[in-house]
Amino acid sequence: MSDTIKYILDEDRMPKNWYNIAADLPEPLAPVIHPGTGQPIGPEDLAPLFPMALIMQEVSAEREIEIPEPVRDVYRQWRPSPLMRARRLEKALDTPARIFYKYEGVSPAGSHKPNTAIAQAFYNKEEGVRRLTTETGAGQWGSSISFAGALFDLEVDVYMVKVSYQQKPYRRALMETYGARCVASPSEETNSGRAILEQDPDSTGSLGIAISEAVEIAATNDDTKYSLGSVLNHVLTHQTIIGQEAIMQLEMADDYPDIVIGCAGGGSNFSGLAFPFLGEQFRGGKAVRAIAVEPSACPTLTQGRYAYDFGDTGHLTPLVKMHTLGSAFVPPGIHAGGLRYHGMAPLVSHLVELDAIEARAYDQTECFKAAVDFARAEGVVPAPESSHAVRGAIAEALACKEEGQSRSILFNLSGHGHFDMQAYTDYFSGQLEDVQYDKDKLNAALAELPEIAAE
Amino acid sequence: MSDTIKYILDEDRMPKNWYNIAADLPEPLAPVIHPGTGQPIGPEDLAPLFPMALIMQEVSAEREIEIPEPVRDVYRQWRPSPLMRARRLEKALDTPARIFYKYEGVSPAGSHKPNTAIAQAFYNKEEGVRRLTTETGAGQWGSSISFAGALFDLEVDVYMVKVSYQQKPYRRALMETYGARCVASPSEETNSGRAILEQDPDSTGSLGIAISEAVEIAATNDDTKYSLGSVLNHVLTHQTIIGQEAIMQLEMADDYPDIVIGCAGGGSNFSGLAFPFLGEQFRGGKAVRAIAVEPSACPTLTQGRYAYDFGDTGHLTPLVKMHTLGSAFVPPGIHAGGLRYHGMAPLVSHLVELDAIEARAYDQTECFKAAVDFARAEGVVPAPESSHAVRGAIAEALACKEEGQSRSILFNLSGHGHFDMQAYTDYFSGQLEDVQYDKDKLNAALAELPEIAAE
Numbered sequence: 001m002s003d004t005i006k007y008i009l010d011e012d013r014m015p016k017n018w019y020n021i022a023a024d025l026p027e028p029l030a031p032v033i034h035p036g037t038g039q040p041i042g043p044e045d046l047a048p049l050f051p052m053a054l055i056m057q058e059v060s061a062e063r064e065i066e067i068p069e070p071v072r073d074v075y076r077q078w079r080p081s082p083l084m085r086a087r088r089l090e091k092a093l094d095t096p097a098r099i100f101y102k103y104e105g106v107s108p109a110g111s112h113k114p115n116t117a118i119a120q121a122f123y124n125k126e127e128g129v130r131r132l133t134t135e136t137g138a139g140q141w142g143s144s145i146s147f148a149g150a151l152f153d154l155e156v157d158v159y160m161v162k163v164s165y166q167q168k169p170y171r172r173a174l175m176e177t178y179g180a181r182c183v184a185s186p187s188e189e190t191n192s193g194r195a196i197l198e199q200d201p202d203s204t205g206s207l208g209i210a211i212s213e214a215v216e217i218a219a220t221n222d223d224t225k226y227s228l229g230s231v232l233n234h235v236l237t238h239q240t241i242i243g244q245e246a247i248m249q250l251e252m253a254d255d256y257p258d259i260v261i262g263c264a265g266g267g268s269n270f271s272g273l274a275f276p277f278l279g280e281q282f283r284g285g286k287a288v289r290a291i292a293v294e295p296s297a298c299p300t301l302t303q304g305r306y307a308y309d310f311g312d313t314g315h316l317t318p319l320v321k322m323h324t325l326g327s328a329f330v331p332p333g334i335h336a337g338g339l340r341y342h343g344m345a346p347l348v349s350h351l352v353e354l355d356a357i358e359a360r361a362y363d364q365t366e367c368f369k370a371a372v373d374f375a376r377a378e379g380v381v382p383a384p385e386s387s388h389a390v391r392g393a394i395a396e397a398l399a400c401k402e403e404g405q406s407r408s409i410l411f412n413l414s415g416h417g418h419f420d421m422q423a424y425t426d427y428f429s430g431q432l433e434d435v436q437y438d439k440d441k442l443n444a445a446l447a448e449l450p451e452i453a454a455e
Numbered sequence: 456m457s458d459t460i461k462y463i464l465d466e467d468r469m470p471k472n473w474y475n476i477a478a479d480l481p482e483p484l485a486p487v488i489h490p491g492t493g494q495p496i497g498p499e500d501l502a503p504l505f506p507m508a509l510i511m512q513e514v515s516a517e518r519e520i521e522i523p524e525p526v527r528d529v530y531r532q533w534r535p536s537p538l539m540r541a542r543r544l545e546k547a548l549d550t551p552a553r554i555f556y557k558y559e560g561v562s563p564a565g566s567h568k569p570n571t572a573i574a575q576a577f578y579n580k581e582e583g584v585r586r587l588t589t590e591t592g593a594g595q596w597g598s599s600i601s602f603a604g605a606l607f608d609l610e611v612d613v614y615m616v617k618v619s620y621q622q623k624p625y626r627r628a629l630m631e632t633y634g635a636r637c638v639a640s641p642s643e644e645t646n647s648g649r650a651i652l653e654q655d656p657d658s659t660g661s662l663g664i665a666i667s668e669a670v671e672i673a674a675t676n677d678d679t680k681y682s683l684g685s686v687l688n689h690v691l692t693h694q695t696i697i698g699q700e701a702i703m704q705l706e707m708a709d710d711y712p713d714i715v716i717g718c719a720g721g722g723s724n725f726s727g728l729a730f731p732f733l734g735e736q737f738r739g740g741k742a743v744r745a746i747a748v749e750p751s752a753c754p755t756l757t758q759g760r761y762a763y764d765f766g767d768t769g770h771l772t773p774l775v776k777m778h779t780l781g782s783a784f785v786p787p788g789i790h791a792g793g794l795r796y797h798g799m800a801p802l803v804s805h806l807v808e809l810d811a812i813e814a815r816a817y818d819q820t821e822c823f824k825a826a827v828d829f830a831r832a833e834g835v836v837p838a839p840e841s842s843h844a845v846r847g848a849i850a851e852a853l854a855c856k857e858e859g860q861s862r863s864i865l866f867n868l869s870g871h872g873h874f875d876m877q878a879y880t881d882y883f884s885g886q887l888e889d890v891q892y893d894k895d896k897l898n899a900a901l902a903e904l905p906e907i908a909a910e
Binding site for chain 1: 458459460461463466525528529531532533539543561563564565602605606624625627628629631632633634827830831832833834835836871873874876877879880883
């Protein structure tokens with residue numbers, strides 16, 4: 001049998017720095033704007049929400065940001081994560097392509113999210129924070145920050161999108177096992193939550209609403225800070241350990257990717273894999289096709305507008321320039337809850353505008369079909385989010401077959417689907433549908449973009 | 456922070472042979488008896504159920520059994536599995552003990568079970584088998600043989616204990632994702648199943664019943680063989696790769712265990728870790744305390760009788776000498792479904808009789824408490840079965856603290872609990888109880904042991 005090959009990097013080769021793509025951007029990022037003044041914000045504006053160490057990373061132009069030793073100590077429990085050559089999948093597809101995947105599901109929380117959760121918990125603890133608030137959709141991020149909170153002795157309050165809270169009791173159980181408190185959002189605990197419930201007592205919530213709740217608690221409590229699992233520059237930077245390891249592991253395989261693929265909700269998982277390769281390219285190295293894959297039900301990059309918008313529904317956050325469906329847009333319920341966000345990381349949006357990244361959208365049933373094909377060949381059951389990357393990789397591998405070309409394809413298998421098996425049950429029973437977003441509601445949400453967007 | 460340390464063995468040091476403890480036993484195992492003749496069975500008696508290669512391993516006296524290269528190729532996807540020094544747990548317990556765990560949850564199916572599933576699928580495929588039948592309780596074994604079937608292109612029919620089938624739809628979804636067919640047992644598909652349903656249409660099933668169904672289908676179809684996930688000698692032998700790797704990894708840590716701990720249902724997980732250490736001891740090496748931990752609700756080793764008994768409820772299997780609660784005994788419903796078996800591996804039973812192994816029973820709530828303590832320190836959520844080993848290890852670590860002794864404790868974290876989160880939900884909500892077995896029913900089941908038991 002042509003079998004799966006695993007490339008393990010020695011622990012002493014684990015990267016000592018995160019890679020900050022800001023240093024290599026062909027054009028700088030648009031500034032973050034204060035919604036009250038319309039002027040660029042400064043570090044002090046973010047201080048109620050984040051520890052200063054993270055704020056400085058958010059605005060840093062240094063190419064390398066040192067990973068603190070205590071963070072590396074925790075990383076070593078599962079990092080370097082394995083890079084796999086999916087030879088059984090190649091054989092099943094009968095493709096001349098070389099398919100590699102970086103497997104981040106080996107972390108205790110089961111996804112790539114602890115790469116930043118551990119770092120964020122460390123810096124918050126260092127600055128004397130007692131409690132973290134955050135939001136979660138599908139629960140990958142909530143579980144990861146709960147895990148990190150347990151290690152660094154921080155209280156963690158997770159505002160979980162109500163529909164997920166009800167549909168995914170086992171994600172909640174995982175967070176509680178780590179000692180976190182999990183609250184269905186919108187909740188009665190915040191002004192933002194109460195305002196939503198007053199308008200719509202049956203609201204099933206959204207990531208945008210849950211962010212408002214978590215931000216509000218952090219902004220109004222001195223001992224509490226807010227933690228975000230994607231979108232922000234420093235979060236994407238923390239994830240670059242993935243791509244840096246992959247570069248070294250592909251060297252072991254004597255290969256280099258032609259195509260790098262990740263799913264994109266907020267953008268951190270795609271960026272974590274792709275940015276170190278894009279950095280090589282920007283510095284004159286080999287060019288790669290970097291493909292961000294999103295759900296067609298929440299097509300931020302492929303159908304959204306590149307404009308200034310709020311990160312949350314309650315408009316408590318600063319304004320960032322990004323691809324957005326409008327902060328009022330509530331995406332339809334798909335199983336890839338982690339990809340149901342109205343916005344996209346400013347860095348990813350910027351690179352799409354610069355044509356450095358391709359974006360592509362797939363329906364959920366074709367992603368689940370790809371995930372099942374992958375599981376039967378490789379044994380690992382992908383998270384619904386990661387199944388979008390699997391779908392993208394299989395599409396490229398089949399294109400290679402059609403063209404008789406052997407390209408090297410690398411994708412980020414960012415997490416396992418053990419907590420998402422209801423989705424697979426629905427898929428097998430034929431109950432999984434390709435839900436479409438409401439175009440009128442999208443247009444309405446885009447019409448509500450803040451004024452500065454016209455600037 | 457005193458952090459968790461991971462010991463990774465190079466792939467080229469992965470064992471090339473399984474270790475067969477039969478070669479080193481101080482006294483030989485009692486023969487397997489044909490229930491019709493009362494005489495020891497021969498290999499040909501087992502041929503309807505198993506491929507000859509596995510039957511020869513079952514009766515082998517060779518110390519080393521070569522692992523076929525195609526099996527090693529698949530193993531390499533996740534093996535050698537990591538050995539971890541649980542320093543964060545040590546710190547949380549404030550113990551001078553050195554706690555190590557071998558983590559088998561890194562396999563695609565999430566437990567140690569693929570170690571034998573892959574081997575069994577390989578040998579069956581080699582002998583031209585088209586379909587495998589098997590039983591599963593909690594579903595760890597069913598998922599593993601389904602995974603193996605997908606890789607070796609074998610149909611897999613899993614008879615799943617009905618109560619688990621209903622309570623664990625996500626385990627079923629995992630098996631179906633791998634392409635297997637999962638049937639609630641007792642079913643209408645077999646004489647054994649129909650006989651049970653005639654007596655009790657509401658039967659929730661048991662491992663003993665499910666084994667009868669799977670054995671019956673294999674015995675009556677030429678292209679179908681039966682696959683068992685524990686109990687038998689060859690299954691235990693396949694698991695010894697765990698302990699062999701652990702010995703090399705502890706050498707890297709410059710340590711050797713004083714105490715080796717595994718949970719015990721059928722016995723394969725405990726044996727996989729402990730037998731290589733017991734082999735060292737039998738050949739004159741350092742002695743270890745090997746502790747098999749079972750649930751007090753199904754106390755085969757601590758309350759059962761050492762006698763000849765059937766492996767299944769329908770009395771289709773040969774008679775083996777083992778600790779048994781009687782094949783008619785149906786253990787109460789506990790969350791560690793993989794430990795709910797009336798019997799115990801003959802090899803483990805024999806070694807308990809020889810005083811080479813200690814046995815201990817714990818209630819499920821204390822096991823879940825230990826599992827939560829472990830998860831908060833180490834990040835990994837243990838399977839309910841493995842939580843018994845965690846409980847045993849923590850008890851020994853606390854004994855070290857009390858005595859001011861630094862002993863080296865090694866346990867098998869045989870699987871993760873991602874498919875068992877309902878148990879954690881029940882634990883947190885206070886709905887998890889310490890169920891007791893019915894002593895009258897145990898006595899009745901023991902009174903029904905076959906006649907040969909008196910010999």
